[in-house]
Amino acid sequence: MSESKRVIIEPVTRVEGHGKVSILLDENNKVTQARLHIVEFRGFERFIQGRPYWEVPVLVQRLCGICPVSHHLAAAKAMDRIVGADKLTPTAEKMRRLMHYGQMFQSHALHFFHLVSPDLLFGFDADPKIRNVIGVAIKFPDLAVQGVMMRKFGQEIIKATAGKKIHGTGAIPGGINKNLSIAERDSFLKDIKQMLEWSRGALKIAKDYTVENLQKIASFGSFDSNHLSLIRKDGAMDLYHGNLRAIDSQGKKIFDQVDYSDYTDYITEEVKSWSYMKFPFIKSIGAEKGWYRVGPLARVNTCDFIDTPEAEAARKEFMAVTNGKPNNITMAYHWARMIEILHSAEKINELLNDKDLQGTDLVVKGKRRNEAVGLIEAPRGTLFHHYKVNDDDQITMANLIVSTTHNNEPMNRAVAKVADEYISGVPKITEGLLNRVEVAIRAYDPCLSCATHAMGKMPLKITLYDYQGNEITSRTKE
Amino acid sequence: MSDQITFTIDGVEVKGKPGQTILEAADAAGIYIPRLCFMKDLIPHGSCRVCTVFINGRPQAACTQPITEGAIVENDTAELKEHRKNIIDMLFVEGNHFCMFCEKSGNCELQAMAYRLGISAPKYPYLFPKRDVDATHPDILIDRNRCILCGRCVEASRDVDKKTIFEFVGRGADKKVAVNANADLKDTDFKATDKAADVCPVGCIIKKRVGFAIPVGQRKYDTKPIGSDIEAGKK
Numbered sequence: 001m002s003e004s005k006r007v008i009i010e011p012v013t014r015v016e017g018h019g020k021v022s023i024l025l026d027e028n029n030k031v032t033q034a035r036l037h038i039v040e041f042r043g044f045e046r047f048i049q050g051r052p053y054w055e056v057p058v059l060v061q062r063l064c065g066i067c068p069v070s071h072h073l074a075a076a077k078a079m080d081r082i083v084g085a086d087k088l089t090p091t092a093e094k095m096r097r098l099m100h101y102g103q104m105f106q107s108h109a110l111h112f113f114h115l116v117s118p119d120l121l122f123g124f125d126a127d128p129k130i131r132n133v134i135g136v137a138i139k140f141p142d143l144a145v146q147g148v149m150m151r152k153f154g155q156e157i158i159k160a161t162a163g164k165k166i167h168g169t170g171a172i173p174g175g176i177n178k179n180l181s182i183a184e185r186d187s188f189l190k191d192i193k194q195m196l197e198w199s200r201g202a203l204k205i206a207k208d209y210t211v212e213n214l215q216k217i218a219s220f221g222s223f224d225s226n227h228l229s230l231i232r233k234d235g236a237m238d239l240y241h242g243n244l245r246a247i248d249s250q251g252k253k254i255f256d257q258v259d260y261s262d263y264t265d266y267i268t269e270e271v272k273s274w275s276y277m278k279f280p281f282i283k284s285i286g287a288e289k290g291w292y293r294v295g296p297l298a299r300v301n302t303c304d305f306i307d308t309p310e311a312e313a314a315r316k317e318f319m320a321v322t323n324g325k326p327n328n329i330t331m332a333y334h335w336a337r338m339i340e341i342l343h344s345a346e347k348i349n350e351l352l353n354d355k356d357l358q359g360t361d362l363v364v365k366g367k368r369r370n371e372a373v374g375l376i377e378a379p380r381g382t383l384f385h386h387y388k389v390n391d392d393d394q395i396t397m398a399n400l401i402v403s404t405t406h407n408n409e410p411m412n413r414a415v416a417k418v419a420d421e422y423i424s425g426v427p428k429i430t431e432g433l434l435n436r437v438e439v440a441i442r443a444y445d446p447c448l449s450c451a452t453h454a455m456g457k458m459p460l461k462i463t464l465y466d467y468q469g470n471e472i473t474s475r476t477k478e
Numbered sequence: 479m480s481d482q483i484t485f486t487i488d489g490v491e492v493k494g495k496p497g498q499t500i501l502e503a504a505d506a507a508g509i510y511i512p513r514l515c516f517m518k519d520l521i522p523h524g525s526c527r528v529c530t531v532f533i534n535g536r537p538q539a540a541c542t543q544p545i546t547e548g549a550i551v552e553n554d555t556a557e558l559k560e561h562r563k564n565i566i567d568m569l570f571v572e573g574n575h576f577c578m579f580c581e582k583s584g585n586c587e588l589q590a591m592a593y594r595l596g597i598s599a600p601k602y603p604y605l606f607p608k609r610d611v612d613a614t615h616p617d618i619l620i621d622r623n624r625c626i627l628c629g630r631c632v633e634a635s636r637d638v639d640k641k642t643i644f645e646f647v648g649r650g651a652d653k654k655v656a657v658n659a660n661a662d663l664k665d666t667d668f669k670a671t672d673k674a675a676d677v678c679p680v681g682c683i684i685k686k687r688v689g690f691a692i693p694v695g696q697r698k699y700d701t702k703p704i705g706s707d708i709e710a711g712k713k
Contacts, residue, residue: 050611050613051611052613052619052686052689054581054686054687054688054689054690055579055581055689057690058578058579058581058689058690059579062578062579083687162694163693163694163695164694167578168694169690169693169694170693172689172690172691173687173689177690177691177692177693178693178696363691392613392614393613393619393686393687394611394613
């Protein structure tokens with residue numbers, strides 16, 4: 001009987017939430033299987049049944065402590081449809097957009113500066129004692145401060161639009177419950193130039209890293225894939241609203257300008273026994289090849305242009321690397337994410353100078369519906385909320401497809417690719433090699449639980465098992 | 479008989495009129511005695527016991543006890559604060575109070591009382607009782623998860639609205655607010671304009687589709703603790 005070994009990375013560090021990686025090795029240390037397991041269970045779809053619909057945008061955002069605004073807004077967009085508010089007032093829509101760009105800005109800043117920069121600045125094999133956010137703070141104090149201040153700016157915008165930095169109440173069915181006061185606006189205008197400048201700096205770091213290491217990272221956890229995102233009617237990137245577009249790895253459109261209310265005609269989910277997370281795929285292509293990526297990389301790939309000048313210039317540079325074809329390099333997520341952080345800063349600047357934010361017409365209503373879908377481009381990718389409401393105003397059905405779920409198959413592919421390339425056949429598995437697996441996962445900025453925040457240096461336990469599941473040896477990273 | 483009665487609360491001399499309760503006289507003097515089931519314009523019945531004070535050394539509900547000449551009332555003491563905290567604690571764990579997504583948050587008297595008393599988390603174990611939601615009425619929703627059995631809706635409906643739509647049924651842990659109908663609230667003649675629709679101190683009887691219309695920062699207890707309005711009238 002051949003003897004196999006199992007390597008477990010649990011928990012995966014510097015990502016949001018809890019997951020683990022299992023790598024099966026045969027007697028020659030060849031990788032036979034590598035998987036990312038999602039070990040948390042989310043019961044929101046079930047326990048919101050019976051709750052009144054107007055409670056949902058506030059309730060369901062409790063899924064997450066990192067990007068609750070995305071859930072808040074996706075649910076609110078669905079509830080807009082429920083109350084028949086097909087077009088919000090300019091003040092309501094722009095306040096929500098400001099909230100969303102503030103969210104995108106702070107989430108991307110957190111991911112880039114706190115979670116990812118240690119890998120980029122110190123290298124994958126650097127001593128884990130310094131390869132963390134504290135190490136960044138000691139060696140690159142300016143960058144660490146920028147990360148904190150950018151996050152703070154985004155959080156303050158969320159507070160001014162949603163009422164609280166985390167789990168606010170701003171978006172209500174049919175609109176918003178407040179406008180932006182002149183004093184609030186001026187406090188942000190005071191800092192926006194600095195934020196734009198720091199965003200440019202972060203973009204440069206991500207771009208330079210990608211371009212300088214292109215040869216090394218081009219194949220790192222990379223593979224051809226389909227890409228999916230919302231898109232504006234004119235093809236522009238729109239993080240708040242639009243129709244669905246899916247393209248293949250070469251840029252050919254699989255579907256375009258699909259009303260997201262019809263998403264079930266185009267996308268379905270597969271269940272696998274070893275993960276609590278489902279595997280969505282494009283129906284017309286099938287489970288085998290119909291999986292796709294979402295998030296910054298997908299959004300930059302799918303859009304025809306970005307409607308803010310600096311981010312658009314950055315997008316052109318990005319696309320030039322792959323001669324205008326979709327970029328399928330996993331590590332290019334970081335560059336795409338920083339294009340979006342600059343885009344968000346530009347959008348915030350635009351909105352702060354828009355007088356509609358001081359308007360007082362906040363809510364509209366129309367003909368009541370009993371079923372609705374709300375979509376938004378969350379920091380980590382396209383977020384789907386789908387609800388049914390009975391005549392007594394209670395939720396009877398909820399289906400949430402969160403960004404990380406879309407990226408489930410791609411993350412598993414990235415894990416398998418890295419494991420095969422770096423771990424297979426290696427006599428001694430070092431911490432640096434295992435970190436490469438995590439680096440590939442981190443590129444997607446997954447929110448594994450879509451629940452709470454698990455940042456920084458978490459203990460990493462690696463255990464080797466024989467084929468019968470007996471522990472051979474174990475090492476713990478403190 | 480004199481038309482003025484003099485007594486003390488925590489050593490402060492308070493003057494009141496015959497027939498006033500201790501709570502009424504204290505309110506008029508700008509002294510806040512914490513309370514939960516009491517509501518102006520409804521007949522006080524002393525059920526929640528949050529307003530318990532010591533009167534000449536004996537515990538009594540301030541909302542029902544009339545003032546007497548020369549009485550020595552103790553209100554703001556460490557012992558009574560502890561007693562009140564225990565009551566509020568128990569109310570929290572006996573129901574399903576999820577402030578984080580309750581639309582009454584910021585306007586809720588139970589939550590505001592907990593904040594005023596310095597309760598950050600209940601010390602007793604949660605009971606997580608199974609309670610139901612009655613969403614059948616077109617304009618009003620009853621979420622019994624949040625009911626604290628204060629009895630305000632029962633009184634308001636009976637004494638003000640003259641409808642007697644609400645009544646308590648069951649005993650002990652099974653006690654709950656029922657409606658005067660074979661089935662649900664929709665089967666009654668309850669209206670959103672009834673007094674009983676406006677008296678719930680928590681998020682149990684709520685008007686539909688209002689939700690989170692008031693932004694954080696502008697809710698009743700966002701900036702000032704419960705009882706501040708009474709204390710502002712201190713003489």
